[in-house]
Amino acid sequence: MNKILMNNEKNLFSEQEKIEFSKNDTLLMEMDHIQKQFFLVVLDNVCVTLNFLAYDVDFSFHIKLGKNSHLTINALFIEGSFHIDTSLEGESANFSCNYSMIAGKDSHNTIEVYHHQSNTISHLRNHGFSINKSAIVLDVSSTIFKDASKCISHQDNQIIEQQNSLSQINPNLYIDNYDVDASHSAYVGEFKENELFYLMSRGISMKDAKYLLLKAFLLGNLSLETDMKEKYEKKLTDFLSKEV
């Protein structure tokens, strides 16, 4: 697996960078206090997994997927904002975006996917947790153009609030083709009472029960191998021990 480390002091990339994948790959990008814009191309028949672990970054990603290509993103953002637009330009391109974010400050995120070709697939799973009264905004849009038939496009958007805040989800489906399979869901609220009750009925304190649920909510949303999951969990735990 390849690895890219970025922070505000040492930065190997210019402000706008292009990465092209011509063969299957898994990439870990760890980012710290940066503002960055990336252009990414996945060529035909290539399968790529991108794992992001970011702290306080403002990150924009412009992606193009070729025919039969497959891109999975597993992103954990602690503070900061994430903007991603993905064009499925080749037939049967497949895009999975698993995005988890935790914010103690207001955070605005946009996730957009464009189905230009037939048989393209997108699954957007966006989970956010707002600390105190910070407001997380998720603008999530899936567009299926007129000539793109038999496309699949699903969104699952959830924000859990520690306290009532102005967090909001704007889930949009713009569909200009009659033969598609598409759905969206959005939930903004607190942890489910019945889940807390179940955990607490076994002697687990409210605080520990919420921590278990939070970890499941944010890390369970990502498709990670065990060693990678441990890395993400450590980053999350370090942050929570200071903030919550």
Next chain:
Amino acid sequence: MNFSIENLNVNSKDQKEILKDFSLTVKPGEVHVIMGPNGTGKSTLSKVIMGSNDYIVHHGDIKINQESILSLDTCERSRKGIFLAMQSPISIEGVTNSEFLRTALSSKQGSNVGIYPFIQMMETAMKDLKMDDSMMHRSINQDFSGGERKKNEILQMKILKPNFIILDELDSGLDVDSLKIVCDNIQQYLKENPTTSVLIITHYTRILDYLHPDFVHIMEKGKIVKTGDFTLAKQIEKNGFSCVIEVSEDNVNE
């Protein structure tokens, strides 16, 4: 543990009266059964004992060894030794059984439980219950069958070692063989922990063939209206609740 409920009056959040002057005393080592038609408040009773926020206690008390537990929250009641095997255990995606139970056991013991002794404990208990090892690492009750969920409740009981156990409709969702396995495990637990008391909530008597009760209580409209021994349960099985109480349509909701 001496467990008692004294003149308990409970309303739902929308002010519907559910329990009315409900009283019950359970001494160490006793097995009590509560039976009754649908909608008499049996499952509500179990949740109220466990401290659910869905209900409001506006009169009466629940005590352990003469001390009120009404001011304790759910986790504190659990740490006092109360265990509720739920009628419909929920699934929680992303929280594994092992992580959940290790956290629960550590909370109860007040210190972190080592991973190796914990795994050994889990493996032994799962083997006793004829559960697949993989369930340890799966999310709580995620994709479990009804029977597996009930076994998972008893697995938790075996690990957490309570001294007052509430079994709410344990037999629902269990096939004959699984019911026997689960009840054998409970019997073994009671044999090893003779002062542990049990409160069984059920509609049917088949579970009582394995866990013989000392007392059978019939509940109607939020309170106990008749108490007897095992023969009372057999009488109900044969003739229905109408032989001991007047079953009406306006029973309060569970």
